[in-house]
Amino acid sequence: MSIGQLVRKFSPTKLPVKVKAGFLGSVKLKVPWSRLGQDPVLVYLDRIFLLAELATQVEGCSEDAVQEAKKSLIQETELKLWEKPQQIQSEMNKSWLGSLISPIIGNLKLSISNIHIIYEDSESNPGHPFAAGVSLEKLSAVTVDDSGKETFIISEVADSKKPLLTAVVNLDDVTISLSKDGYRDMMKLVDNFATFNQRLKYAHFRPRVPVKVDSRSWWKYAYKAVSDQMKKASGKVSWE
Numbered sequence: 597m598s599i600g601q602l603v604r605k606f607s608p609t610k611l612p613v614k615v616k617a618g619f620l621g622s623v624k625l626k627v628p629w630s631r632l633g634q635d636p637v638l639v640y641l642d643r644i645f646l647l648a649e650l651a652t653q654v655e656g657c658s659e660d661a662v663q664e665a666k667k668s669l670i671q672e673t674e675l676k677l678w679e680k681p682q683q684i685q686s687e688m689n690k691s692w693l694g695s696l697i698s699p700i701i702g703n704l705k706l707s708i709s710n711i712h713i714i715y716e717d718s719e720s721n722p723g724h725p726f727a728a729g730v731s732l733e734k735l736s737a738v739t740v741d742d743s744g745k746e747t748f749i750i751s752e753v754a755d756s757k758k759p760l761l762t763a764v765v766n767l768d769d770v771t772i773s774l775s776k777d778g779y780r781d782m783m784k785l786v787d788n789f790a791t792f793n794q795r796l797k798y799a800h801f802r803p804r805v806p807v808k809v810d811s812r813s814w815w816k817y818a819y820k821a822v823s824d825q826m827k828k829a830s831g832k833v834s835w836e
Contacts, residue, residue, distance in 0.1 A: 612792040614651040620644055636705040636748060643710045650717050702751035706737040721784040798824065
C-alpha cells in the first residue's frame with residue numbers, strides 16, 4: 597500500500613485532496629523479544645514528506661453503480677449491527693494471546709521525527725496559485741502514569757464499554773501568521789470544497805462526455821440536479 601492510499605484510507609473526511617508524492621526516510625522497530633509484554637515496543641519513523649494537491653474532478657457514473665454502492669454500504673452496516681463487539685473483546689481478554697497483545701499495544705512507544713507536509717493549489721483561486729505547508733520536528737507518544745511519569749502498564753479491561761486508555765496531548769506554543777493574500781486563498785479553498793461536495797451529490801447524473809460533444813445531456817444533468825433539490829426541499833414535485 598502506497599503512502600497516498602494509506603492517507604486516503606484513514607482520512608476522517610472525504611476532502612477533495614490527493615497525495616501527489618510521498619517519501620518515508622526510515623522505519624525502525626525494536627521488539628524486546630525476551631521481555632515481550634514487560635518492556636515497550638519501540639517504533640521510530642523519520643523523514644516523512646507528503647505533497648498533496650487538489651482533486652476536485654468528479655467523474656460521472658451510472659445510476660446502477662450508485663445503487664450498487666448504496667446496497668453494499670447497507671449490507672456492511674447491517675453486518676456490523678449483528679456483531680457482538682463486547683463478546684469478542686471479552687473472549688480476547690481472557691485468551692492468552694489477548695493478554696499478551698493488550699499490554700503491547702497499550703505500551704507502544706512511538707516516535708516520529710522530521711515531518712513535512714505541503715499542499716499545492718492552482719484551482720481554488722484562478723490566476724493565483726498558492727501553496728501551504730506544515731512541518732513538525734518531532735511527534736512522540738508514550739505511556740505515563742497519573743503524575744505524567746513514563747511507565748509501563750498492564751492493560752486489563754473488565755468492562756468493554758470503558759476505554760482501554762486515555763490520551764493527553766501536550767503542545768508547545770504555536771504561532772500562526774496569515775497575510776491578506778493567505779486569508780483570501782484560504783477562503784477560496786473553503787468555497788471550492790463546498791462546491792465540490794455539492795457537485796459530488798449529483799455525480800451519478802453527470803455526463804461522461806464534454807459539453808461541446810453533447811450539450812443536451814448536460815442540460816438534462818442540470819435539470820435533474822435542480823429537480824432533485826426541489827424534491828428534497830418540498831416533497832415530490834412534478835410538472836403536473
